[in-house]
Amino acid sequence: xxxxxxxxPAALAFAGWLAALCALTVGNxxxxxxxxxxxxxxxxxxxxAFQSGPEVTKACLSCHTEAAKQVHKTKHWTWEFLNPENNQxxxxxxxxxxxxxxxxxxxxxxxxxxxxxxxxxxxxDFSSENNVDCLVCHDTTGNYKKLPGLAGHPVYKEMExxxxxxxxxxxxxxxxxxxxxGKTSRDNCxxxxxxxxxxxxxxxxxxxxxxxxxxxxxxxxxxxxGADFTCGTCxxxxxxxxxxSRFTPTAQDKGGVHVRGKADTSNPATCQACxxxxxxxxxxxxxxxxxxxxxxxxxxxxxxTCHIPAIARGGVATKLSWDWxxxxxxxxxxxxxxxxxxxGHVTYDSKKGDFVLGENVVPEYFWFNGKVKYTLLxxxxxxxxxxxxxxxxxGNPSDGRSMIWPMKVMRxxxxxxxxxxxxxxxxxxxxxxxxxxxxxxxxxxxxDGMQNMGAPFSGKVDFIQTEMFWPITHMVAPKENALxxxxxxxxxxxxxxxxxxxxxxxxxxxxxxDTAGWALALLTLLGVIIxxxxxxxxxxxxx
Amino acid sequence: xxxxxxxxxxxxxxxxxSQASLIIFMLITGFEVHGSYHLFGFGQAVNLHTIxxxxxxxxxxxxxxWHFTTGxxxxxxxxxxxxxxxxxxxxxxxxxxxxxxxKATQLKKHNPLQRLAYLGVLLFIGPLLWFSGWFYLFFxxxxxxxxxxxxxxxxxxxxxxxxAFMMLLFLIAHVYxxxxxxxxxxxxxxxxxxxxxxx
Numbered sequence: 001x002x003x004x005x006x007x008x009p010a011a012l013a014f015a016g017w018l019a020a021l022c023a024l025t026v027g028n029x030x031x032x033x034x035x036x037x038x039x040x041x042x043x044x045x046x047x048x049a050f051q052s053g054p055e056v057t058k059a060c061l062s063c064h065t066e067a068a069k070q071v072h073k074t075k076h077w078t079w080e081f082l083n084p085e086n087n088q089x090x091x092x093x094x095x096x097x098x099x100x101x102x103x104x105x106x107x108x109x110x111x112x113x114x115x116x117x118x119x120x121x122x123x124x125d126f127s128s129e130n131n132v133d134c135l136v137c138h139d140t141t142g143n144y145k146k147l148p149g150l151a152g153h154p155v156y157k158e159m160e161x162x163x164x165x166x167x168x169x170x171x172x173x174x175x176x177x178x179x180x181x182g183k184t185s186r187d188n189c190x191x192x193x194x195x196x197x198x199x200x201x202x203x204x205x206x207x208x209x210x211x212x213x214x215x216x217x218x219x220x221x222x223x224x225x226g227a228d229f230t231c232g233t234c235x236x237x238x239x240x241x242x243x244x245s246r247f248t249p250t251a252q253d254k255g256g257v258h259v260r261g262k263a264d265t266s267n268p269a270t271c272q273a274c275x276x277x278x279x280x281x282x283x284x285x286x287x288x289x290x291x292x293x294x295x296x297x298x299x300x301x302x303x304x305t306c307h308i309p310a311i312a313r314g315g316v317a318t319k320l321s322w323d324w325x326x327x328x329x330x331x332x333x334x335x336x337x338x339x340x341x342x343x344g345h346v347t348y349d350s351k352k353g354d355f356v357l358g359e360n361v362v363p364e365y366f367w368f369n370g371k372v373k374y375t376l377l378x379x380x381x382x383x384x385x386x387x388x389x390x391x392x393x394x395g396n397p398s399d400g401r402s403m404i405w406p407m408k409v410m411r412x413x414x415x416x417x418x419x420x421x422x423x424x425x426x427x428x429x430x431x432x433x434x435x436x437x438x439x440x441x442x443x444x445x446x447x448d449g450m451q452n453m454g455a456p457f458s459g460k461v462d463f464i465q466t467e468m469f470w471p472i473t474h475m476v477a478p479k480e481n482a483l484x485x486x487x488x489x490x491x492x493x494x495x496x497x498x499x500x501x502x503x504x505x506x507x508x509x510x511x512x513x514d515t516a517g518w519a520l521a522l523l524t525l526l527g528v529i530i531x532x533x534x535x536x537x538x539x540x541x542x543x
Numbered sequence: 544x545x546x547x548x549x550x551x552x553x554x555x556x557x558x559x560x561s562q563a564s565l566i567i568f569m570l571i572t573g574f575e576v577h578g579s580y581h582l583f584g585f586g587q588a589v590n591l592h593t594i595x596x597x598x599x600x601x602x603x604x605x606x607x608x609w610h611f612t613t614g615x616x617x618x619x620x621x622x623x624x625x626x627x628x629x630x631x632x633x634x635x636x637x638x639x640x641x642x643x644x645x646k647a648t649q650l651k652k653h654n655p656l657q658r659l660a661y662l663g664v665l666l667f668i669g670p671l672l673w674f675s676g677w678f679y680l681f682f683x684x685x686x687x688x689x690x691x692x693x694x695x696x697x698x699x700x701x702x703x704x705x706x707a708f709m710m711l712l713f714l715i716a717h718v719y720x721x722x723x724x725x726x727x728x729x730x731x732x733x734x735x736x737x738x739x740x741x742x
Contacts, residue, residue: 287590287593287594288586288587288590290586290589290590292683293589293683295683296682296683296684297683299683299686484584484586485584485585485586485589486584486585486586489578489585489586490578490581490585491578501696502695502696502697502700504576504577504578504585504700505576505577505578505585506578507578508697508700509577509578509700509704510697510701510704513701513704513705513708514579514704516708517704517705517707517708517711518708520708520712521708521711521712521715524712524715524716525715528715528716528719531633531719532719532722534638535637535638538638538639538640539640
């Protein structure tokens, strides 16, 4: 007999199926967001109350046994680089710039961006594995922060920061951070690289916090709602070695596209490593795209020249010049002061001098073959010879290896020793009685910085004009925003200072030929007009 | 009563006027690429100039074929006969309505000065523009062809521009001299209708 059976089992089954589906979907979504095969919250090693960064590292290394050894080999750890082309000893440990100048005697402040713990003076132990900082590159919580002055350590105990500000910084929950480690994101790299030179966007111009979640217009690859590249998508890292270098940049890449199965030893972070050397599609039905002509440009013009129309496009200003010679002026109250422009950018700071900042800055363009030579401590500088390049970039139109590159040129005036004729490394940061930012005494600050390096200092201080070249490669705009032909092929060409190449439309034409040509054309025209007038006149007279 | 002869055939007239338009158009776009003024914008001017160049090359292929198959190429064989008479006519005779020293026929449609001028265009200005233009156009392939050691864009552009100025001078003189036929309009009419009025 057919009776009405209760519907409950079916309903329950349906509800169960629905729940399972939901769970699966959520699970899949979670997997899609984090494809890792490891859930670090489940590791016993990480289920402890960590007291310090090195303790976390020790736990990491208990599984990732080779990680610290790998990091030890990288510039992120050594801050040192031997340029194989000219044997210059470079790296942040050795070079100077015309921003905060150098790390000598400022270690505890500068090394808040060191991938390690405890580099507070020149005696830091570079062989210590536990002093490698895993978290700064692998934190996914965004809560792991290393403050200047702590020699690369995060905050372990509640502290006032900046000192005297009355603002309290809470300690980092190392256990949570350690359990939520993951792949390096834009935020991880950006924590240091967006803030180079002492503040957001200051140093590079093509890297600032706006790249943490950029739109397509700002960066066509990193577009957070589009391709969403991380830094590592291009700087394809293996064994903790991040490819790409400002000391030996790849100015020209003829290696072609990197593909699986092919031994690609070249820099994977170039445009060409993905796009090749003929990247513009040639379509005979769309001649207005100029694909063929544009591809011809790729032998001389770096991709960046056309595809990064301006830097500092994300709303963060970059520093364009820094004049240390005006530092030390006090406000009316006798205390250090700052001045700001109408956009709120600091343009004067008693500690640092005068600044010029800019947004949407058009880069400058130079022939560049990838060779860079630094002016290092001890190298002779001469004030009477004009501007001293901190890094000389090499290149010319005929060496076959140079391309026209966009650069941010950082200009400045910085202290030097007029007797020994060398640049100097002053001790600036620090809550002591030497650092310039507290005591405003150049002689003392420089003597300390130089003594730390074992470098001679005469005791005399003067200021010298310097410039520093920063090849531009980030903030690639969508193709619609790339430069048009007229940006360069016109009389107010962006490339007007780039010599040694003939560019139609830029006014490179032979002036003598032009004068002669137009004069002859005019004379011919006059000739035929007179001849014609003569004929008309004669025929009237006759008629 | 003037006599009329059929001088210019359909293809010849079509060739002439398309070539004239293309050359004028290429002068306009070319001097913009050169940087003399702004009209279409550099990129567009390059495009139009390139398209016109290939069109003209296509036209020339037909024209060369036509000239050789019809034997019309003989029209350009230079002759010094009556050259002085022509010069004298243009500088004196034309003002006093002296009779034209040359009588066009189907076998000799160009006067001796025309022959010389057109031959100059065909053998000198033309090739100068073609070759410099091709090198200009294929700048990107120089290194692949092993030519980058021997060529500089600056000189290629120089010769191309020089050719363009010569073509401009020719154009001005040529346009004016179209009025120097038996009547001021007889040459132009001939190039439109094919029929030239002769005395």
